[in-house]
Amino acid sequence: MAEMKRCTNIDRISNLPWDVLDTILVHIPLKEAVRTSILSSKWRYKWTGLSRFNIDDKCFPSYLSDKVLRWKVILKIIHQVQSNHGGPVEKFRLAAYCMPNHCDLDQWIWFLTDKGIKELILKEFDSIKRFKLPPEVFSCPQLSCLELYGCIIMLSPTFRGLNSLISLNLSHIYISCDTLESLIANCPVLERLTLINIDHSTVFKISNLNLKYLKIDSKFEDICLKSVPLLSTVDIRLRVKPRHSDQGKACNLVRVIGCLYSINKLILSSNFLEFLAYNDVPERLPAMLNHLLTLDLRDARLDSSKVVKVLLSILCSSPSLEELIISVSPLCRYTFLDFQRSECLVGLYFNKLKVVKIRGLLSTNHECEFIKFILAHSPVLETITIVTYGGEIIPNSVLLQFEPASEHVKVISLRS
Amino acid sequence: MASSSTSVVVSNKEKENKNTKKVTLKSSDGESFEVDESVAMESQTIKHIIEDGHYSSLALSLSVKTTMASSSTSVVVSNKEKENKNTKKVTLKSSDGESFEVDESVAMESQTIKHIIEDGCANNEIPLPNVTSGILSRVIEYCKKHKEAAGESEPSVTSYTSNSTTNPLTEWDTEFVKVDQNTLFDLILAANYLDIKGLLDLTCKTVADMMKGKTPQEIRETFHIKNDYTPEEEAEVRKENQWAFE
Numbered sequence: 001m002a003e004m005k006r007c008t009n010i011d012r013i014s015n016l017p018w019d020v021l022d023t024i025l026v027h028i029p030l031k032e033a034v035r036t037s038i039l040s041s042k043w044r045y046k047w048t049g050l051s052r053f054n055i056d057d058k059c060f061p062s063y064l065s066d067k068v069l070r071w072k073v074i075l076k077i078i079h080q081v082q083s084n085h086g087g088p089v090e091k092f093r094l095a096a097y098c099m100p101n102h103c104d105l106d107q108w109i110w111f112l113t114d115k116g117i118k119e120l121i122l123k124e125f126d127s128i129k130r131f132k133l134p135p136e137v138f139s140c141p142q143l144s145c146l147e148l149y150g151c152i153i154m155l156s157p158t159f160r161g162l163n164s165l166i167s168l169n170l171s172h173i174y175i176s177c178d179t180l181e182s183l184i185a186n187c188p189v190l191e192r193l194t195l196i197n198i199d200h201s202t203v204f205k206i207s208n209l210n211l212k213y214l215k216i217d218s219k220f221e222d223i224c225l226k227s228v229p230l231l232s233t234v235d236i237r238l239r240v241k242p243r244h245s246d247q248g249k250a251c252n253l254v255r256v257i258g259c260l261y262s263i264n265k266l267i268l269s270s271n272f273l274e275f276l277a278y279n280d281v282p283e284r285l286p287a288m289l290n291h292l293l294t295l296d297l298r299d300a301r302l303d304s305s306k307v308v309k310v311l312l313s314i315l316c317s318s319p320s321l322e323e324l325i326i327s328v329s330p331l332c333r334y335t336f337l338d339f340q341r342s343e344c345l346v347g348l349y350f351n352k353l354k355v356v357k358i359r360g361l362l363s364t365n366h367e368c369e370f371i372k373f374i375l376a377h378s379p380v381l382e383t384i385t386i387v388t389y390g391g392e393i394i395p396n397s398v399l400l401q402f403e404p405a406s407e408h409v410k411v412i413s414l415r416s
Numbered sequence: 417m418a419s420s421s422t423s424v425v426v427s428n429k430e431k432e433n434k435n436t437k438k439v440t441l442k443s444s445d446g447e448s449f450e451v452d453e454s455v456a457m458e459s460q461t462i463k464h465i466i467e468d469g470h471y472s473s474l475a476l477s478l479s480v481k482t483t484m485a486s487s488s489t490s491v492v493v494s495n496k497e498k499e500n501k502n503t504k505k506v507t508l509k510s511s512d513g514e515s516f517e518v519d520e521s522v523a524m525e526s527q528t529i530k531h532i533i534e535d536g537c538a539n540n541e542i543p544l545p546n547v548t549s550g551i552l553s554r555v556i557e558y559c560k561k562h563k564e565a566a567g568e569s570e571p572s573v574t575s576y577t578s579n580s581t582t583n584p585l586t587e588w589d590t591e592f593v594k595v596d597q598n599t600l601f602d603l604i605l606a607a608n609y610l611d612i613k614g615l616l617d618l619t620c621k622t623v624a625d626m627m628k629g630k631t632p633q634e635i636r637e638t639f640h641i642k643n644d645y646t647p648e649e650e651a652e653v654r655k656e657n658q659w660a661f662e
Contacts, residue, residue, distance in 0.1 A: 016601075027624035028624050035632055036632075038632045038653050039632055039641050039643070041645060
């Protein structure tokens with residue numbers, strides 16, 4: 001028993017094999033991991049060998065608000081790691097308010113690419129000038145997750161592709177159309193692509209056989225989604241008014257959205273809806289979107305008959321639709337939901353539609369008719385939520401007149 | 417617990433006051449288990465019987481093993497054809513000479529053991545000189561539990577507890593690591609040597625939780641770390657990483 005007692009007082013943690021200790025330390029915040037340097041002389045530089053570094057605002061004392069000084073602290077961390085680090089660095093994440101020195105950042109990224117980085121994440125820091133990203137990043141064989149902010153991306157002529165890249169997130173990036181196209185097309189296992197505020201690319205050409213999720217929130221003049229057979233979710237917001245240029249004769253809706261045969265979820269915002277509306281919108285798409293389950297229109301200018309046509313066209317082409325969400329733009333003074341002109345729509349039943357949410361209605365007659373129509377044509381509808389801006393909510397007396405096809409439907413009418 | 421070859425009688429009984437349809441599964445030795453129809457339909461065999469409507473008096477010969485997991489309506493229905501297959505076993509031998517016979521599939525939760533078996537070097541007895549019997553038995557317990565939950569080897573194994581909202585394994589895991597520090601570190605080293613990712617992550621996270629939020633002195637006390645810095649050296653280290661100590 002005395003033997004047992006002795007055994008329980010042994011320091012077993014300090015002598016753990018390094019990869020095991022790393023597995024432990026990556027679960028504690030970086031600040032605490034660095035504090036282990038004080039535990040004993042053995043521990044002094046253990047933290048510098050971590051495989052994952054997450055530098056965020058929690059690393060800094062609350063009184064340190066100067067962004068340049070914050071960078072100095074980060075630099076200290078980086079230098080210590082660079083001098084002592086033995087093994088691979090799997091993940092580096094920088095998500096702190098600071099002002100990076102481009103030279104330092106450049107050198108550090110270079111170091112990381114050398115260390116076989118798998119996840120490199122640079123989130124919004126305070127930087128107005130863009131820094132040039134070392135092209136070595138794009139030859140990291142193990143890179144699986146790349147999130148970049150505020151850089152200029154140029155690919156070297158020897159760029160072969162990123163064979164392990166699964167997720168790519170570019171925000172406030174300066175990249176040319178061709179470079180972007182090449183980058184996307186040469187990532188064979190890419191699943192998620194997010195593009196926010198991309199400069200210098202007027203046309204987004206996206207072609208990738210594995211891509212499943214696409215989010216765009218940027219300025220652009222045109223977009224081309226080609227060869228994206230697995231694309232399941234699309235979320236696009238156009239930040240500027242579309243230019244009415246004659247991009248061939250085809251309707252944008254048909255050209256861009258009409259070919260997404262496997263799409264499950266469509267989120268279309270404001271100006272992008274106007275973009276899609278250009279050149280005669282057909283009553284129905286040439287091919288049905290048989291897998292579309294969710295349609296979410298945000299900031300929709302339903303005061304434009306063209307935009308309404310886009311909505312109706314998609315509705316007529318989505319037999320499996322389960323969820324319909326419409327947020328009317330607050331800029332609308334009236335809405336133009338003249339759906340009765342659409343022959344396709346009038347005879348249509350939404351056999352799978354379960355949830356409808358419409359916000360920003362102005363309780364005009366057209367809208368009431370539209371809601372009535374939806375109710376009458378949706379036999380399995382479970383809930384419909386209507387939020388009216390200003391004015392009157394649709395009074396209960398009117399709602400009671402509606403004859404819903406679904407027995408158990410719950411009608412919620414609110415005023416915002 | 418019924419024997420390895422039983423016949424099951426399925427009857428349909430609709431309760432008057434509830435809308436949830438129930439079915440009664442009856443084992444060959446006469447014990448009845450009343451379950452929600454939806455629960456019973458986790459078994460494709462039973463599902464087809466119910467759908468076909470041929471269940472009022474049909475007795476089936478299946479190899480069925482039924483166990484009542486707890487006093488609530490939790491039922492484990494497994495369909496394992498024991499007559500036709502021989503579940504392969506391996507013997508693991510601990511450093512102190514004790515032998516443990518386990519299903520090969522359970523043993524293969526350890527990548528190390530998996531490679532040994534696949535390389536054909538097994539001979540059905542695998543010596544593990546780095547793992548004592550006490551630790552090995554715990555490791556085997558972990559592997560068994562997690563293998564059952566994954567339900568990989570059997571085609572239609574389903575297990576469910578009716579009122580549980582949390583993942584049952586999370587609770588089990590939490591209990592599993594409530595051990596003294598020595599045992600915990602032994603488990604870590606065993607998981608590392610045997611290359612069992614789930615166990616390694618679980619035990620390492622447990623140690624991490626023991627470190628989080630503690631001052632350096634508290635950490636030293638918890639893990640019996642001796643501070644061998646001179647006061648000057650300690651001051652130097654504090655200065656070096658000043659930002660972390662503020």
